[in-house]
Amino acid sequence: DAGVIQSPRHEVTEMGQEVTLRCKPISGHNSLFWYRQTMMRGLELLIYFNNNVPIDDSGMPEDRFSAKMPNASFSTLKIQPSEPRDSAVYFCASSVAGSYEQYFGPGTRLTVT
Amino acid sequence: QKEVEQNSGPLSVPEGAIASLNCTYSDRGSQSFFWYRQYSGKSPELIMSIYSNGDKEDGRFTAQLNKASQYVSLLIRDSQPSDSATYLCAVNTASGGSYIPTFGRGTSLIVHP
Numbered sequence: 001d002a003g004v005i006q007s008p009r010h011e012v013t014e015m016g017q018e019v020t021l022r023c024k025p026i027s028g029h030n031s032l033f034w035y036r037q038t039m040m041r042g043l044e045l046l047i048y049f050n051n052n053v054p055i056d057d058s059g060m061p062e063d064r065f066s067a068k069m070p071n072a073s074f075s076t077l078k079i080q081p082s083e084p085r086d087s088a089v090y091f092c093a094s095s096v097a098g099s100y101e102q103y104f105g106p107g108t109r110l111t112v113t
Numbered sequence: 114q115k116e117v118e119q120n121s122g123p124l125s126v127p128e129g130a131i132a133s134l135n136c137t138y139s140d141r142g143s144q145s146f147f148w149y150r151q152y153s154g155k156s157p158e159l160i161m162s163i164y165s166n167g168d169k170e171d172g173r174f175t176a177q178l179n180k181a182s183q184y185v186s187l188l189i190r191d192s193q194p195s196d197s198a199t200y201l202c203a204v205n206t207a208s209g210g211s212y213i214p215t216f217g218r219g220t221s222l223i224v225h226p
Contacts, residue, residue: 033214042218043157043201056213091156100145100205100214104156 002026004105006092012111018080021108024073025094033102034067034077035091043091049075050097082112115140115206119217126224132189134220136202139183144212146178147203148187151219157201161187192224 005024013019025032033048047057052069060067064083069075079086089109093102116139126132134148145164149157163169163176163185175188185204189196199219205212 043216045213045215048213055211056208058208058213093157100212101147101159101162102157102203102214103159107156 004092004094004103006090006105006108008108009106010109010111012113013082014113015083016081017112018078019082019086019110019112021077021090021092021110023075023077023092023105025075025092026103027073028096029094029103030072030097031095031100032069032075033093033095034075035093036088037091037107038088046077079110082110084112086110087112115204115208115215117202117204117206117215117217119200119202119220121218121220123221123223126192126222128192128194128224128226130192130224132192132196132222132224134187134189134200134202134222136185136187136204136217137183138185138202138204138206138215140204140206140215141180141183142207143180143183143204145205146176146185147214148174148176148185149201149203149216151199151201153198189222192222194224194226197222197224 034046037043046059049069089107093104095102148161151157161176173190177186201219202217206215
């Protein structure tokens, strides 16, 4: 069975550019989570969805970040405009709603120069 | 601010020994507790979940939960060099009307031959 799929795996962009990260959760999972991981701050929850509805976005750092989940099999995290401090590994994870046993994708390593 | 605390380590143990990893949390209302393993450059992988006080065993892994002390631990018996990784503790903490997963910073484990 396919796990959580993320694309791209690596992204290098210049400050000010728009970045879009993509995630396909495991089929049948109806909770989806976006995380950011840095050495300084560890693994931080940005936002999570239940049944395509955003439940908690208190971790989204600022208005430059937005996330959508138009259907059960696809989600995006957008950063516009990007800044060097956004450089991190971004993970998407999914779970069956209510279980919180999360399965992580391989991550997207974002570098903003 | 709900917190999950772990000793960053590194915890160094000889092959064949028992590795003991500890985690404390601040939210008394937490109901779900998880341990994830993360190899360098890889994504977190769920290895144990525990929901009630006491011990839960799965192969060489034992998770222990003490809600009164707000303490959860992971024991790895017969440690192998392949167990060398960072172990992340995750706790579901109350946020508004829902629960969100909160991760500790992780403990680095080194198992030396």
